[in-house]
Amino acid sequence: MARHQPIQLGTQIAGYQVEHEIGRGGMSVVYLATDLRLGRAAALKVLAPELTLIDDLRRRFINESRVAAAIDHPHIVPIYASGESDGVLYIAMRYVAGPDLGALLDRDGPLPVTDALGIAAQVASALDAAHENGLVHGDVKPGNILVAASGVGDDPYAYLMDFGLAKPSLDASSTSVGEFVGTLDYVAPEQISGRPVDGRGDLYSLACVVYEVLAGGPVFQRDDDMALLWAHQYDQPPELSGARPGLAPAVDSVMAKALAKASDDRFGSCREFVEELFSAAGGLAS
Template identity: 75%
Template sequence: MARYQPIHLGAQIADYQVEREIGRGGMSVVYLAKDLRMGRSVALKVLAPERTRSDDFRRRFLHESRVATSIDHPHIVPIFGAGEANGVLYIAMRYVDGPDLGALLDRDGPLPVTGTMRIAAQVASALDAVHEHRLVHGNVKPGNILLATSIVGDDPYYAYLIDFGLAKPPLEAPFTTADELVATVPYLAPEQISGRPVDGRGDLYSLACVVYEALAGGPVFPRDEDVALLLAHQYDSPPELSRRCPELTAAVDSVMAKAMAKSPEDRYGSCREFVAALLSAAGGRVS
């Protein structure tokens, strides 16, 4: 294992020159960088310095690049390159000049119904593609949905699903760190919490939580303590969305209740099936 060299602005990692930090998580740091071969801007994700000595984190970081590269889908952010240089593990991907869904909700509050449905349909399509590759994303949340400015029609955003570090084959429990668990708790499926087998229907549950939050302007289960939130996911029925979003009718409540059923067998069979039912209940459609 090569010795890690601290990264500073202007540093070169493989064919990428670091310009500025644009994001940070429990496992990695993301920089805006210049691709010196192609002359384009990229998002350069590197394993955080404090994680470089952990074989588990190194393995998981490399796993993310392999998974994301293996799935060619218009709503999964493209990977341009990955590897190790000067002891730094990196993934170079398309730079999306826009907020993640979580930042957008923090800034603007609840989104219009039509816009939310379009984002949901795009993410659902990406998740179903993940599941068709016999994988579970395992970390669906607003912060892992990037929103580029769309140039198509009147749709303001184009969604990308990111962060495949927890992707696993179905029936394996995705692993998390304590920091990631805290950030993901509002979207965890009951079976993830209890350590039961997980498949694509766990991602569907998480997507439903994200859609609920986008429309209501707040989480499905607003709780002050993580333990109370975990218990709510396992035992409480989701509050009626129509009460928090008056544009919607009670028909939507039935769809959300099925998508967030405690047992995976009682949910929809795919993420696209869930969004189609949601659109039908809301009396609309997206292209």
């Protein structure tokens, strides 16, 4: 895939002035920008110009803004505006001054139990809100969770972002066997095999994230992608209490249920999973 062509600093896009780059992914670049009408900072996400002619990527990018804007939730990044300006597809959203969860893990290592479960609870509430609106996020991972200080005792405040892959629950029409959209370390078995997906697929991905933020590494670690896909579909996950000394063994049965291969064997909601995990952890804050 061609490299992203940078937008010149100072460029104005639909009333937003580009200040500097703050992040990039496989299909987009995010800039800190100034809203020239309201004088506030914003995060301006721009589809890489060389990708704007690819219909599937255009639809995915446009879908992100529509889905996120339709769900009013305190832990989903608010959308200010979106559209196309002089051939540039953009989404303007609230600027969150904090790292994503993946960067936080790279910097600090595994999180304290209370912080990890607090973030999980916030993301769970955002996911359940999406599911109540008939939508599946489809790509829950540390890189799609922004973490900012709440200002209240410096407790972390999480925002779920990047709804570009979101689609209606139980919709497998765009996925055939052996194909999926998502990220390998967090992808649910039904996404891999092309079976219908609902909110329990996001729950599986959230459980993978929780394991990583507490253990310091992905739930399944394999030498190649095919082995990793196999593990998600057929291998039993390792016990979290063995990877995080001092964590109550009761968490293992909770994680096993959240990471069940069959979606019917998982919890009914993300909130239920996190509540059970809180209870099993026994209030430990190590």
